[in-house]
Amino acid sequence: MSWTGGSGKKASVKIQLEYNLSTGEFLNVHVGPGKNNDRQFLPYSRNSILPNDLCIRDLGYFKLTDLAFWHEQQAYFLTRIKANTTIFTLNLTVKNPSEQFSQVDLHAYLDTLSYGESAEIPEVYLGKKCLSPCRLVLYRLTPEQLEVRRKKQVKVSTSLKFDYSEKTIALSEFNLFITNVPCNKLPLHDISKLYSLRWQMELIFKTWKSYFNIHRTKTSKPQRFNCQLYG
Template identity: 35%
Template sequence: MLSGACLQLCVQSANDSDARFAYHAQHTILPNDLCIRDLGFFSVAALAEIDARGTYSITRLRSDMKVYIKENGQWKEWDWESLGNQLEEGESVEMEHVYIGHERLYIPRLIFRRLTAEEWQKRMAYVRKKEKRKGKALARQTLEQKKYHILLTNLPQESFDGQQVYELYSLRWQIELLLKAWKSVFDLEKVKEMKKERFECHLYGTLIAILVTQTFLFQARMYWHQKEDIQISERKALDLLQSYWHQLLLRSHMAEINLFSLLSLLRKHAKKGRRKGEETASDILTKLEIW
């Protein structure tokens, strides 16, 4: 997120596990990196490997994963429901030195927060939509746990308090926005019937186009942010750049392309809109003194 680099790109079968992929992609992680992942990539083995590499992580707790506390040499299962009933809306507590799963993986910090009524309604609207699509209702315990936001992290408390950890985790949403933009702008999911070989050319060509435009877009965003403190919308910018990507790929000399004209177009037509009271990813990075 800070460098604009693509760490890894591979094409797999649609039914391959995200969690297994996360474990096999550990070689891209360097000491002092921060990995922010969604539940699809949740894996006790991957978390253990991240910690062993001297790397930091933030992840949500999977609803079926049990949490344990060690008291006087005895294991005690954490009763999150009792604790949750004591919290007011928007209130959070932090627990240190917990263990998760059958493996009893040590987690330095667990941050437990009760959602506000507005946040709960938004989450439930998403849950109901997902239930309808899959034709399967969630278990009572899973629904109950969705009243809360439970994060696991090994970030040191002296560097980031609980609220700052939540703000860092919110940056993960940029991945969803990016994928949505890729699907919309580059029509990733729209493929006509064709031979396998032609499809492979189409797929890899589209992925190359995405990487080229994404690399240029990152540099453009950094340029305007540093020069005029202007934030560029990735979605708006991709819409603009999509019509230029073939030039970036086919021209043999970058000097032939008027890059400044592209930069000016982005400044004029791709500024990020601001909703009242909402922080952008750049705002969060700046506030936390990361960017």
């Protein structure tokens, strides 16, 4: 989880925080330039991954190589993915290897899934080179949730002066989750609830801003900001 603060883009810093929800322990705290991509933090978090751990990540940290790493470490992951991610199912009854993968049509679920409902595809592959299958869960937003998302899209589109494609707008009605946790350990109806625990991270940053005023720092140097944060 990351938070970016400071006075303006050039003076901003980014806090990357990894938190153990079961023990309340901070596993990693890393401060860097605000312009850094969230995925640049991923190498720092690898040493804290142990077998049977569950890693919950948001869209900013999504990277296929890290999903493969967690799987190799015999750890579990639960993360959202972007709606434009290419998703495949595998049909081993087809003899030609080049035709065994079929792309999932997410648009089809717009006609079958009601607002606020979830559906699961139990075995999918994110790219034909991904050797480890995972579960794909589609959650269709409620009308209230969708209204909030549409307002954010309009704000981003206006700010950055671009238009979302019709495909992106249509598929943004979904939250898409992938996980390698077996369904007997994590049932479909618990996935979105478990993912919502990420909100605890938001509360941590909110507390830091309310009591420590970290969002009002004037420094752009990570070293100086570290002194303020730990002090």
